[in-house]
């Protein structure tokens with residue numbers, strides 16, 4: 153028996169640091185990354201229905217298709233097959249986050265679908281049982297399923313929860329020039345140089361001392377990312393602004409709501425037409 157309706161947030165994911173260590177034979181790259189999550193993101197709703205279906209709404213709905221490749225539908229069908237559940241799910245996704253933007257997007261939506269349908273279909277599987285399905289759906293989906301600050305190794309899907317978090321609740325600004333970037337292309341353009349392991353410590357230490365090795369690769373394709381990062385760093389302070397994932401979204405961690413909102417206003421004036429999303433670190 154399914155519940156009558158349910159909903160789930162698909163928070164934006166950020167990589168506070170992302171160190172690319174080597175190319176693998178399977179086409180993926182060996183990583184060390186620190187994932188963190190925003191409080192806000194896409195929203196997913198579900199109502200009881202005989203079949204599994206998905207409709208889209210929200211500012212970025214037009215950039216997505218609801219075909220068989222859609223990660224929310226793939227997640228729903230995989231969970232239905234794996235659990236043998238007979239109920240359907242009429243889902244609606246409010247797409248607030250730009251697509252192909254380095255902040256999880258489809259991975260966050262797929263993870264939210266797994267969490268939501270796990271409740272809605274009253275499966276009550278624990279996270280460990282959902283993780284293999286998440287891994288099949290994409291390298292970032294396991295981290296998005298867990299939804300807490302964690303270190304990812306391997307493809308980014310061998311996860312360890314972080315012991316020391318200092319950034320929880322910190323004001324966060326996400327900015328994107330609204331040019332989609334292909335993750336596969338950015339990884340393919342990485343120069344193959346191992347620049348060293350990710351530092352240890354709290355999330356703040358790793359942010360301040362770490363790097364995103366995909367940042368110079370993305371800047372070479374989209375030089376405007378460098379201007380955006382320079383502006384965000386001026387607002388946030390040195391080391392507190394970086395590109396997330398394969399880009400092009402850049403984030404800044406600010407030390408007060410006032411400074412975050414000032415940074416948002418400044419960015420909107422300097423970069424008209426950019427997507428600007430003020431939120432918090434979860």
Ligand code: C5P
Pocket residue numbers: 179180181182183289290291292306307308335336337339
């Ligand atoms: O797993 P996902 O489909 O999200 O990854 C998208 C693409 O990003 C992969 O096909 C691969 O080209 C690249 N990738 C990679 N190494 C990783 C994660 C992703 O090369 N660790």
